[in-house]
Amino acid sequence: MISTGQLTTFFIASIAIIIVPGPSVLFTLARGVAWGRSVAVLTVLGNSIGTLVLSIVVAIGLGPLLAHSKLLATVLQIAGGTYLLWLGIEALRHRHAHAKAMAQRESVRPSNLHVIRQGFTVGVLNPKSLVFFAAVFPHFVDRSKGSVTIQLLIFGGIFSVMAFMSDGTWGFIAGTAREWLSGSTTRLVVLRTIGACVMMTLGTIIVVTAISQ
Template sequence: MPDLPQLLLFVAAGWLLNLTPGPDVLYIVSHGLRGGARAGMVAALGIVGGCFVHVFAAAAGLSALLATSATAFTVVKWIGAAYLLWMGVKLLFSRTGRLNLGDGAPPETDLWAVWRRGFLTNVLNPKVALFFLAFVPQFIRPDAAHPALSFLLLGVLFNLNSLPINLGYAWLAAWAARRLHTLQRAMGWMDRAAGALFIGFGLRLAFTDHPSSRA
């Protein structure tokens, strides 16, 4: 596990990244606006449930990933760095976020369906797995005795850390249905802040050496 300053940075980065408008946030907000706070919160729980699947799957293979050849490590490193930089530039130069309020359909009453769709949307999105593999290992010490366990604990912390943000989005959407202009402006500023953060992490990952090269 990282030391306290790194852990606090991890928590702060997690909050900022979860504040960033994206497909998950739009799914939560859409259901919050159309179905009220309960539907939005159930949508948030479905999203977080899908994230846990990616964390457990990534943790199961992390030991083999870190023990592989320097060439394979470099390939994965550059893929992760390119993804983070692409996301950062996209967010940094995006226009103010727009909320997709759907097609005017009636509020969702089947909460199980709301949860299930949120869960499957995340589980079936390979970008979520790539995000965890690119982001979380940067907070694991190169000499960690149990890197897979550290990854698992940090991944669980990231997901639990996201709950207040996601549930807050659900409540805010239900409360601010008639104040969308103000909400969209706030989303635009969060886009840019998170974009700068993504670019920073992408550059950090790009200049990371394979652990064996530090020996």
Template sequence: MMSFGTLIAFAFVSLGMVCSPGPNMIYLISRSITQGRMAGLISLLGVMLGFLVYIIATMLGLTILFTAVPFVFETVKIAGAAYLLWLAWNAVKPGATTILSTRNLPIDPPKKLFLMGFMTNLLNPKIAILYVSLLPQFENPERGSLFFQSASLGLVQITVSFTVNLLIILTASRVATWFGTRPTWLSVQRWFMGSVLTGLAVRLVFERRQ
């Protein structure tokens, strides 16, 4: 059985990951602002399903696959870095809009919102790195079944992520309103977001298999 200290330590790592800007945060903020909190919540449920897929895959040996077949890991890594750079470019390119600016988007049905949230998380390289590289570092064969240890750590990560993202959804409109009256801060936010995403892409490129 895993120690309480290990679970707390992993909870802090998960908190740091979910608080750093990434595809999930961008999507949930954008959807909550443009279509309301309920749409954001439905999208969040899709994101949570993506986490469950990663947990199950990890429990069934995803880490072993990446270790045994380096080409698979490298492919996922490069694709993830390219995706982050694409998001960064869209944040800073001429005429780009910030995720905190209100926009008139088509109203998507709940099914599409859920699916988009699911796919956004499933294709999120930051989450892939969390489960493939970080999670195994908190597991200890001497503490019992790695299967159940992965499940415990995954449950902690999902709880932290759901709580933080729910707060983001509930406050997105207020934050957008504040930024909307301050054009300079909107520009700063766009370049900050682009810089962070670029940094994540570079870090991902140099990520090594554990």
């Protein structure tokens, strides 16, 4: 149903958006810095479940519409790219405040269920993932390959697995190097700045690509 070429380009695009330190990555880093690897992993688990649920909702909701409207796909790409650009600008503006918040440690360790629930909430409400699902997924859909909804569901599943592996790595690093990361907000500011710049770049590329189609 889905060609190797589709999967390859989707894989590359997914890596580009997943490794960017967005809301889910930064939340995982904060949990890892505060409580170590175990809490970071539980956070990633909840986040990945939330991401998967979000991808399913988007696939079922947009699939039938995208199957009959190429214009809608273009509009979504422009809107999503613009929003991603705005998120990057906001992240850059508030990078110092976010870094200070991440470096703070809570006095009481939350329960495992609470950690998973928090991770799920961040995952299902993650604007970066929502933009990617709604604005970028349609670019990889080939109407000649069968059901648009099924293709979107497959892409969503692949993306969720990749996100789990990437965020899990971030969480492991944060939990292991918690003293080093929390010892200087400058390091967290640099991380936030890089993420903001990448989000702005991706947003610009998405908008330009959609307009030029």
